[in-house]
Amino acid sequence: MQVTTSRKHKDILGLDPQEIAALIEPVSPKTYTSRQIFGWVYAKGVYDFYCMHNLSKPLRRALSSKFTIRLPALVRSVSSHRERVSKYLLSLSDRSSIECVLIGMRDKDTFCVSTQVGCRFGCAFCATGRMGFERNLSASEILGQVLFLRSASERDRQLVQRPFLDGARPDKLKSAEDESPGRQDESSLAPTLSPRGFNVVFMGMGEPLDNYENTVKAIRIMQHPDGLAIGGRRITVSTCGIPAKIKRLAREDLGVGLALSLNATTDELRTKLTPAGRQFPLKRVLEATRYFAEKSGRRITLEYVLIAGINDRPSDAKRLVSIASSLPCKINLIALNSSPGVKLEPPSDEAVRRFVQVLYPRAPTVTLRKSKGSDIMAACGQLRTDIAPDKPGVDKRRREKVPERARSRARTHTPRRRTEPNKRRGRARGEREDRQARTGRRGRATDNRRAPGRTGAPHRTSKRPPTARTSTRRGRSP
Numbered sequence: 401m402q403v404t405t406s407r408k409h410k411d412i413l414g415l416d417p418q419e420i421a422a423l424i425e426p427v428s429p430k431t432y433t434s435r436q437i438f439g440w441v442y443a444k445g446v447y448d449f450y451c452m453h454n455l456s457k458p459l460r461r462a463l464s465s466k467f468t469i470r471l472p473a474l475v476r477s478v479s480s481h482r483e484r485v486s487k488y489l490l491s492l493s494d495r496s497s498i499e500c501v502l503i504g505m506r507d508k509d510t511f512c513v514s515t516q517v518g519c520r521f522g523c524a525f526c527a528t529g530r531m532g533f534e535r536n537l538s539a540s541e542i543l544g545q546v547l548f549l550r551s552a553s554e555r556d557r558q559l560v561q562r563p564f565l566d567g568a569r570p571d572k573l574k575s576a577e578d579e580s581p582g583r584q585d586e587s588s589l590a591p592t593l594s595p596r597g598f599n600v601v602f603m604g605m606g607e608p609l610d611n612y613e614n615t616v617k618a619i620r621i622m623q624h625p626d627g628l629a630i631g632g633r634r635i636t637v638s639t640c641g642i643p644a645k646i647k648r649l650a651r652e653d654l655g656v657g658l659a660l661s662l663n664a665t666t667d668e669l670r671t672k673l674t675p676a677g678r679q680f681p682l683k684r685v686l687e688a689t690r691y692f693a694e695k696s697g698r699r700i701t702l703e704y705v706l707i708a709g710i711n712d713r714p715s716d717a718k719r720l721v722s723i724a725s726s727l728p729c730k731i732n733l734i735a736l737n738s739s740p741g742v743k744l745e746p747p748s749d750e751a752v753r754r755f756v757q758v759l760y761p762r763a764p765t766v767t768l769r770k771s772k773g774s775d776i777m778a779a780c781g782q783l784r785t786d787i788a789p790d791k792p793g794v795d796k797r798r799r800e801k802v803p804e805r806a807r808s809r810a811r812t813h814t815p816r817r818r819t820e821p822n823k824r825r826g827r828a829r830g831e832r833e834d835r836q837a838r839t840g841r842r843g844r845a846t847d848n849r850r851a852p853g854r855t856g857a858p859h860r861t862s863k864r865p866p867t868a869r870t871s872t873r874r875g876r877s878p
């Protein structure tokens with residue numbers, strides 16, 4: 401059964417059970433219905449009202465006629481040949497697009513989600529920052545990515561476990577149709593979601609704290625015990641450092657982790673790498689992160705992207721040690737991932753080794769992170785939707801087919817589709833009558849051309865045999 405996607409239908413994704421209850425009240429005044437629907441969507445991964453079998457049939461029909469559960473549509477996916485990492489380009493209801501990444505782990509997969517279309521902060525090392533800012537994502541669009549990635553993760557695991565009798569690779573077995581979690585039929589009623597769980601990191605496109613309300617709302621819905629029930633320890637919010645919002649997040653009592661994208665140890669360099677540094681000096685940012693650590697009881701993660709000749713000198717490492725010793729934190733070092741349009745270079749292995757040597761004995765926990773998915777532009781700072789990545793691994797067949805499907809899913813039942821054949825018929829009749837008036841003959845003219853969109857033999861409507869017409873024409877030629 402197909403999920404309704406008309407814009408006339410109100411979307412219930414991104415609403416908590418109380419908000420769903422208020423929305424569906426004209427259809428079902430019983431409050432427990434909203435909890436049932438919430439459970440179906442988030443706990444069981446069912447996005448079609450017709451498949452919610454503990455609701456009565458008339459109620460399912462009424463819900464389907466007025467509401468929808470709209471997930472983002474897949475436009476394109478690309479999988480790494482090196483690791484179990486996949487990047488998905490998703491289309492939103494207004495045709496904006498975003499990217500999100502599935503990072504396969506041995507125990508729990510990690511979902512890297514976006515919070516904005518583009519980003520207004522324009523960090524020098526980040527491809528998203530070069531796109532500029534388009535708009536904030538709604539809580540529904542943020543949650544849609546999580547639900548999409550959960551389905552993709554489940555499918556990936558099932559494919560990995562399946563024996564490949566025909567020698568096909570896992571990515572060959574996936575079809576564009578399979579990729580859409582929004583379409584379900586009666587056979588998908590038995591939920592197959594594993595209880596394995598997953599991590600969510602807000603490290604995709606955009607600055608999560610710049611879209612504060614929607615990010616927090618999405619986190620609260622993710623944590624709801626009747627839905628995804630993800631603990632705060634499984635969620636990390638990454639920020640370039642907005643002090644007031646960091647403090648506000650600390651007071652929300654969500655239990656989530658905070659990753660500060662530090663990248664520089666002086667205000668001067670920070671301002672060059674992250675324009676936000678001018679507005680938010682390092683001292684204020686570090687004071688806010690200290691407040692967060694005290695409030696949440698969790699260590700902060702200091703993310704430090706190493707850039708050749710910019711911030712990879714031993715003097716930078718020493719200043720980083722002094723910052724780290726003033727905070728309950730751990731340090732994640734990441735060598736810069738190159739992106740088109742970003743003119744900075746990653747450091748040499750030797751420079752990384754020197755930097756790490758200065759840090760190790762002095763700083764708390766230091767991890768040199770291996771960037772997963774850099775071969776498909778899915779690593780840190782590489783997400784960008786305004787350039788087509790013609791990279792190895794992109795399934796061209798899917799790239800051509802799916803945009804059309806994505807468009808048709810977003811398309812509503814507009815009158816144009818229904819009236820067009822009538823209009824065409826009317827136009828054809830008018831032309832026929834004109835022709836009859838000119839020639840004084842009745843009957844349809846011969847049309848020996850192939851009808852558009854049809855295959856097979858040319859479409860003939862004349863009662864006269866084609867040979868007769870051909871011979872007449874020959875007779876008239878000089």
Ligand code: SF4
Nearest residue numbers: 519522523526529606
């Ligand atoms: S690093 Fe984050 S804040 Fe900076 S431009 Fe990229 S997405 Fe925006």
